[in-house]
Amino acid sequence: MKMETSFTRKLGIAYPIVQAPMAGGPATPQLAAAVSNAGGLGSLGAGYWSPAQIRDAIREVRRRTDRPFAVNLFVPEQTRVKATADEIAGMNAHLNAYRSKLGIAPDPAFSSFAPSFEDQVQVLLEEEVPVFSFTFGIPSPEAIQAMKQRGIVIVGTATTVAEGIRLEAAGVDAIVAQGSEAGGHRGTFLSEAANALIGTLALVPQLAEQVSVPVIASGGIMDGRGLAASLALGASAVQMGTAFLASPESGAHSAHKRLVLSSAEDATAITDVYSGKAARGIRTDFMRDMSGYQGAIPDYPIQNALTRDIRQAAAQANDPSLMSLWAGQGLRLATEQAAADIVKRTIAEAQAAIGKLSGLAGTGGV
Ligand SMILES: Cc1cc2nc3c(=O)[nH]c(=O)nc-3n(C[C@H](O)[C@H](O)[C@H](O)COP(=O)(O)O)c2cc1C
Incomplete structure (x- = not known):
């Protein structure tokens, strides 16, 4: 059974689960393809890779799946x-x-x-990847336009509502709301890092009220309870990193x-x-x-x-x-389950949690 949201419809995927791009080893082509094949959206964390490494990894994912997947890059700081x-x-x-x-x-x-961001972007354009996700800032209007011309879905990362509003104005198709619980680098680009530590529970509904593109909740979401809670907060998907880190497909x-x-x-x-x-x-x-x-x-x-x-x-x-x-x-x-099992379990748990909560509605009890 599918679990449809505005985000899954945009991408044509079965489930609103994004496997976080995890640069530095964990997000292998095997992991991305396993998650995409299971109905979620797998991601490559390509921020540290050379253009040739990115091309090889994209082709490896395509050998393993014909479903959509994302490739994630680090946007260089605006100020030198x-x-x-x-x-x-x-x-x-x-x-x-x-x-x-x-x-x-x-x-x-x-x-x-660091590798040249422009050269990395060029590979994503040439390979016409299904989804381009990024963190640490906003790419140039030219890069965003070039992605759009090729029908590439664009996903940015926000750690505050102000960053999310900027991303929407720049033309992204969806926004990852990265709460302070999240593992890995903070995507903060407008504030001091210490002032942008907003918890996922506080960030997601405030951002969802201010933007019209789908919001992807991220940070501390490990299972179906987290997915159900995120949907209740107004998210259209979740992006989970730590949950997949110890899976056999992870290169950690x-x-x-x-x-x-x-x-x-x-x-x-x-x-x-x-x-x-x-x-x-x-x-x-x-x-x-x-x-x-x-x-x-x-x-x-x-x-x-x-x-x-x-x-x-x-x-x-x-x-x-x-x-x-x-x-x-x-x-x-965290578990050491296979990536596909983590996706399946998360969906089954979310369905159970949503069922339990709908049973409560109208009973007046908790
Ligand atoms: C090992 C690791 C590496 C990460 N690398 C990236 C990355 O390359 N690009 C990115 O946008 N986010 C990266 N993140 C952050 C994730 O996208 C996401 O925000 C985070 O994993 C969510 O929190 P969780 O780990 O509690 O699920 C990384 C997270 C982890 C745990």
């Missing part, structure tokens, strides 16, 4: 990100202690801090999966020490030690590039204390 050579050298001096512990070279050199590191499955609701914090941008993850020694350098952390994507060799070497050494372990606050509800 700056860090002086001295600031970078200062940060490297702190980071070299971790490099020495991991046995990797000090002071890595960079030709660029085994230590990351293990900690997702064994951690509780109070295990996470928001930090910018890994990337220069606020993100929620399971607390680590690196987060604790580096929090002493607040004010000396270069903006995203510079800090992200500076810590990459450390995160990669730590992953290779199976040392989660230095890895970024992005995850949301719904941790106790």
Whole structure:
């Protein structure tokens, strides 16, 4: 049985469940295709990938499914990100202690801090992906126009109502309302990150009242209770990340999966020490030690590039204390079920929850 909303009708999918794009490994073509094949919308987290990697991953998804899927990118900051050579050298001096512990070279050199957004967009246009989703800002009017000309559905990310209103004015087809419970990077682009920590329960209905495009609730939604609640708040779909992190199709590191499955609701914090941008993850020694350098952390994507060799070497050494372990606050509800089973279970639970609530209507009891 389908569960139709304005969002599922727009895309021609059976269920209002989006698997969150999770850059950095978890959102593999296998995961995206499994979710799309199960009736949801799978997503590739392509923000860190080169144009060639993005093209390969899109083709791999298409080999595995003929259903719609999304490809997600990081919009570069509007204002130019700056860090002086001295600031970078200062940060490297702190980071070299971790490099020495991991046995990797000090002071890595960079030709660029992040892949070119314009080149990434070009691949999405050439491949005519079904859905383009993005976070950290709003792409240029030209990029949005080019997507529209090819019939690509555009989904932006908001952490405040003001951001959602801006996204609608820019022409997006749907808006992810990312609550403060959410795992991973915050999409905030109009306010200070610390002022944009609105919980999903508060954000979704306020945004749904102010925009006419479908709202996709995101942050802390782990099962059918969360889906039913989100629909009641005015959302037309949910975007779930942490719920899929420990699935067999997820490419998350085994230590990351293990900690997702064994951690509780109070295990996470928001930090910018890994990337220069606020993100929620399971607390680590690196987060604790580096929090002493607040004010000396270069903006995203510079800090992200500076810590990459450390995160990669730590992953290779199976040392989660230095890895970024992005995850949301719904941790106790994470499972290692297959992605298709998570979709099926979430829908069955939501139907049961909606049935139970409709039974209550008119009885006057709770
Ligand atoms: C490991 C991880 C990586 C993420 N990477 C991205 C990303 O690349 N792009 C994006 O728009 N959101 C990203 N997010 C945020 C999700 O889109 C979504 O807002 C979040 O997962 C929702 O909260 P939940 O984890 O509690 O379900 C990421 C989340 C996680 C957990």
